Amino acid sequence: MTKSKNKLSTEQRSKFLLLGSIIALSIAFSPYLFYLYEIFPSGPVWENSLFTYKSLYYEDVMTAAWTYLGKITPLFLLLIWFFTCKHWWYHAILVPIIMYGFQLVVAFYEDVYLDTNLALDTDGLLYLAPFFIIILSLVYLIRIKIFDRIYGIDLSEIDETDVSVFSPISELDRREVKSFQEEEEYWEPTQEEYYTRL
Known part of the structure; x- marks a missing residue:
């Protein structure tokens, strides 16, 4: 029984160490992820054996890749932070994740379709406001639950004290x-x- 228990804990430690190593290497690799834009050609069209990409908005594939990777790199790091964070407020990290995701989609949409009449990037805050309100409400509710659990104070008691x-x-x-x-x-x-x- 103890051998299987030790083996299980050794396997769990190995998985934990492997996962931690992958996360550490991913974070260390993030500057290289950003500088991948340098491998793209400088010109309006990028042709390879799989597909052809034409940059309409930026008129340069390297500039478009620089823009995309400038959004993908912090998005990637924020996702790692979100999934590894053990604090109660980790839902607040969703706000910049949604913001970077939205900016990435807008940049790609404008470059592929050259449709700047939508003005998605200028009114981005209006489109993201419902998500921000939901996330911040969720974080506040979690905070209240933790406050209640730690201090044993009900919200009705706070109202009665007239603080x-x-x-x-x-x-x-x-x-x-x-x-x-x-x-x-x-x-x-x-x-x-x-x-x-x-």
Whole structure:
């Protein structure tokens, strides 16, 4: 039983080490990914045995490749970060991932179809706003759940305390202190009682 358990943990360690090595090599390879644009020809048409690519918007295949790889490289690194992040806020990484993905699609669409009338890149924030709102709402809800689990505070309790950002204590505590001070039988110990209680 212990041999199989040790073998299983050794296999898990090996898989973990292999995955970590692949991720580290991928990150180390990222500058080379960006500079791959230099292998593309300088000219409006790129012909190879598989397909023919014609750059309409940039009018230069190397410039188009530079633009695409300038979007793909950070997108690639952000995807690695998203899938390996163990923090509770990792959903917020989806915002730049969606932004780079959208920019890549727009750049490719404009270059292939030469349709600049859509103005996708200039109004990109309007198209991405619903995704940003959903993602930020999701991150905020996760934060509230974690806050509730760690501190055991319900949102209804926060509303009841009337906490103000300008006051060091809540309104409820201020009322209690004031009512205690206004009591008629406000007891003040004598000096002797005070020192005996210390």
